Amino acid sequence: MPDSKFRILLVDDDPDLLRLLSMRLGGAGYEVSTAESGEKALGQFTVFRPHLVISDLRMEGMGGMALFQAIRDINSSIPVIIITAHGSIPDAVEATKQGVFSFLTKPLNGRDLILEVEKALKVSAGPGRDLGEVGSEWRRDLITQSPIMEDLLAKAKLAGESGSSILLLGESGSGKEMLAKAIHLASPRKDQPFVAVNCGAIPEALLESELFGHTKGSFTGAVQDHAGLFKSAHGGTLFLDEIGDMPLPLQVKLLRVLQEKEVRPLGSTRAIPVDVRIISATHRNLEKELAEGKFREDLYYRLNVVSLELPTLAQRREDIPLLANHFLVKLTKKNRKKINGFSSEAMEVLLAAQWPGNIRQLINVVEQAVALATTPVISADLLKSAIRDNPEKIPSFAEARRKFEQEYLVRLLQITRGNVSQAARLAKRNRTDFYKLLQRHHIVPTMFKS
Template identity: 65%
Template sequence: MNAYSEILLVDDDTDLLRLLSIRLKAAGYGVTTAESGEKALSHLAVARPQLVITDLRMGGMDGMALFEAIHKNNATLPVIILTAHGSIPDAVAATKQGVFSFLTKPFDSKVLLGQIERALHLSGHGVDDNGGKNNDWRSELITRSPVMEDMLAQAKLVAATDASVFIHGDSGTGKELLAKAIHLASSRHHKPFVGVNCGAIPEALLESELFGHTKGSFTGATQDYNGLFRSANNGTLLLDEIGDMPIALQVKLLRVLQEKQVRPVGSSQSVPVEVRIISATHRELEEEMIAGNFREDLYYRLNVVSLEIPSLAERREDIPLLAAHFLARTAENYGKKIKGYSPEAMEILIGASWPGNVRQLLNVVEQTVALCTTSIISTASVQRALRDKPSKIPSLLDARKQFEREYLTKLLKVTDGNVSQAALMAKRNRTEFYRLLHRYDLDPGLFKSDRDY
């Protein structure tokens, strides 16, 4: 059975949509349906399926327009296009743009099911050897965010290779959890996973920690030490906060990666190692390279595949899910019976700024559970744990006003205060555009580069 694979079906023919849904559910797939491309995008905004099957000719947004919209934000999500108006040029054009396959109606059900299985397999969502659900690799990464799901789909794909992975994300977003997940999804999962925080070890000791040392090579070296590279041999080594690594050690690390050999401190002999490297940082390494703090050649060797973990503020839909998970685990550890957070308390959690991301949320949950004396955690407990002024999600009206003001300001900047050009870019007439500028008290003259100061 393939019930863990969710498919989004899109067709404006409701009879065909119902028939195809029945067939796919009978084959063991989870199915969500949408009668238009616009409705399909609404579904994708709240949940990420593993595959999209869409009709080509539909009223409003057609199948190719839907595909293009999907791949702007979900580049690894496979799309199969069905059409009663199929032709070889259509198929060639579609597949060149990245459509997984193009089938002409009436289609053979076995052919479609074969294409579905192939698409799921190639995108990392196939059935495991036992025919069961194979999501254990990502069990620690709790999410229902489409952005996170797309990133995890990329992680699953790269896990099947030996490519070096570079993870970028703010502190507390879960970079080490993602690195472990990639290791577990790879063929190296039965070998060691070793992690080191390059910023937490003094510079004088980091070389020895990574590459090992021989007995007597320095004061305190009372015995031989293999180092983390050799400890992770045939497995995965996470170099966390790689941006904090001293420039002199970066040169030695680059040599190890090129030669696949380490030379322990105090030794004249090199030892071969075979390790998959995952590196992570919260720093902007492009800026560090410009400043001369990070080697460009090392950066490109580490950054073969880049993954970006969104901040918690960018995936607020995960906050209730994560809070409930952390609460259940913490309450069990503390031997407390707590049902959950009050609606008002959850509203504060969802609206908080979360500079410390998921790690901060875990700390807040642990504190509120530890100090809770009732079955429901109150608003006051959450506010006390956050220790900052709670920020609420703005109303739709306020959010729209903020967007319009920022949008108009950007247009005036790029057009150098030229109202005619800005109105043309906004697809509005000059009178309406001036009205909008007046509403937000924006003076085009202030954006002219040649104005007098």
């Protein structure tokens, strides 16, 4: 029986065939996830992180080849098997030319399918490669195809393996806790506890007890001993979210714990050794807080051995369709509604929105749209009322070019103080052409001579 770590994403708009193939592959020892459309499969892809995709060729909406192209854009190393009832030699040749692993015709022979799957998975794993690394288990919950995020995740994995303290920076709602959990899973401590606490959400009077613990009777209401989060995270990772909100007196005590590697619960005279890796996070500018005396410099350098900054959702717009479809799949299942996807106009609304609340806001918008949707496709109007902000207008190519030319010409004339001949030489254009450009943009050189 094959290794249970191998995951297969099965895509077909025929529910009976989907169920039959799922049973066959599950019976052969594979972990199987199913999708009834290409759009839903794409939403599941980055969450399920399959080692292999098997898809029907012809489906309503996104077909098998369109799904293959989308998958290849995200991860070109994942093999795809296409199945069809309309198979032909030219189709198969064209599909394999484009990179499809193989092309199977219905009705499928169960034994042939399993053999083809085994061959594809050997290609996916590669000779001598660790099966656990194929799906990158540590980052399964982080959905992205953004180069900025991929670069961040590469650094996060190295930082996770190092054991150093890590400070995560980024706006609220950008996914700092999810990244912290992924770093924990990429570390040697992955089998030990991951404990998270929001330092800004707990009153100052209770935060010390929550972190370090207390003994019975140490204060009013302490009716029993409490271990504290440091002790709960022993051997693993403690995630201190919104560390910038921690009061100064408590910062002193936290620093002492990090230096001495032991905690003393409130009301106790005995210190308890703790082995905890610290990941902290904040949306605040801690360097500004240092300058204003609101954050201790020695604690800052203790926590900030490695610093990673999460991009805003607006900085990773290429992830918006992927994230939106992922949340749609989860929320339609939770609400037991039949929604197939977003209209093209609705997706344009999502792509143009400003997203000040980042991923948290996107989840909220999709959830509201799912709750109020009365059709199988989410409309643009439904999203506009949910977003309620001024969309970021994406200019046309002509508008962007005109703006660039105007700013460029103004900058040249500022540098040369209105000397057209000198500006034309810097632009590597002859003087006549340069004057025509100035006239086109209604720029008068004499305005810059002073």
